[in-house]
Amino acid sequence: MEQKTEEKTIWDKIGTIDYRYIYVFSLIMILIPIIQPIGIPMKVGSNAQTWHNTIVNIPAHSYILFNYYVDLSVWADMGPILVVTLNEVWMIPKERDVKIFFYSSTADGAVKMRDLLVTLCKPPQWRTDSYGTTWVDVGYIGFPNEAAYASFVMDFKSLILRDIRGTSLLDVPAAKEMAAHAAPTDVLTAADFDLLIWSSWGCTDPDMYVRQFWASGSPPYHVPMLMQTIGNCVPNVVPYVGPDKPIRAFIPGAAGAAELEMITGLKGDGTKMADATDLGGVATVILIALGNIAYLGGRFLGKKKEEK
């Protein structure tokens, strides 16, 4: 009986490395900066700079709508952006008279925010003392679908009755003042806000937010936005980004948070996470290179030895 055996060439071996070795290699690459931070150099991108400038240069007497979106599963990637952004917002001087309306579109956010406000994102004393007049927090709002958002942008009271302290929404002085900003003056709508800061790792959410906070309304609300997301969603965000477009800037993942931390000097987990992102990325590039070296080597240089 004729037996046919194939001996693997070096290219075959490089191209068929056991998954377990790949996982171990990737894991080691990510573990390195966690055990010993490296401080890999990085460059501040235009998005992070625009983000920072938009908050720092927000006109006096503006109203900010801030969705403190927290999904604990992606906290490592998106949490640092929220922390640095919230701290930047708190740093807006009192004289500017900028008022903020907080809500969370995730249940995790409502819980996590309580921790942040007493630890990593503690507001200045004057903000704490002026809750209700300079800022208001309504906690978690469940948005099951876009129709709920459509209703929300037209009248916040359609989904929110009270703030976190149990006060009826329009009895909170800050909310009442915001409602009076644009017609109808007794209804809180998206039109009352000068800036929306939001985040999501749902890649189709930019479409929905642009539809509801920018395109809808009569006349259209045209609320400029800053958006936090994860790296995977970048292709879905870019069509809407620009100085005259709905999303003025976006921060994709913890690496972007590190850039913000560099600009603001507010060091946080973003800088640590950037090292992990860097080495994780290096691992990815090495693996792509390895796979292609194996393929091209096998195709152009390798010949399988056959024994009969």
Added chain:
Amino acid sequence: MSTTIRRDLPILLLAIVGFLYVAEWFFGGNVIPQLSTFKGLMGTMVSVIAWTAVGVGTIYGISSEYYLVRRNRNWQQYVTSGSMFLMMIIMAIIWIWQWSGPGRAVGYAFQSPEWRWWLMNVYSNQTQAQYAIMFLYQCGAVYRVLRVRSMETTVFTLAGLAFILKSIPLFLTVPGVSEIGDWVQGAPTLGGTRAATLTASLGALVIGLRALVGKEQTTIEVK
């Protein structure tokens, strides 16, 4: 049940609500303010219906898990399903026990120490670990899949590589990487995403209109 109740009536209701929604887009606000009021009311109703659906989904989930245990009577299934049921029972007890009471706001359970402990110490770590494991799968996938085997995979690999390099701060310090990444992001990616968005939107519009006039098969099929 007759097709009038099972098919025609729902389509009629769908059409009325749908067309009023569409009309609000064009004639809402100051032109016909009642349309905007209607849209707001419907939004609240949609929210109520959707959350009811979540509740119904939970009941379905529990029953299907129960039948799964009955079909697979082995220890692995007992552990998997048992841990889920145990968590649900514990959470339900916390919610009922802590929901409200003297000196507590309604919905206090969300902020109760028990709920927070579970969220921060169990749920948070478990979900983050799950998300992190995806990175390992991704590493395995790029190694096997992103190879220049054909014109299509070559383009895919190069575009993906440019995008990966642009997403990693370290590589942005290498001259040219940022520019190439910007071009990939600003030209092919932007064009592709816009095309996909436009196509999906047109498709949704067609399906929506077909549903509103009772021509969409998935809406009208009654057996």
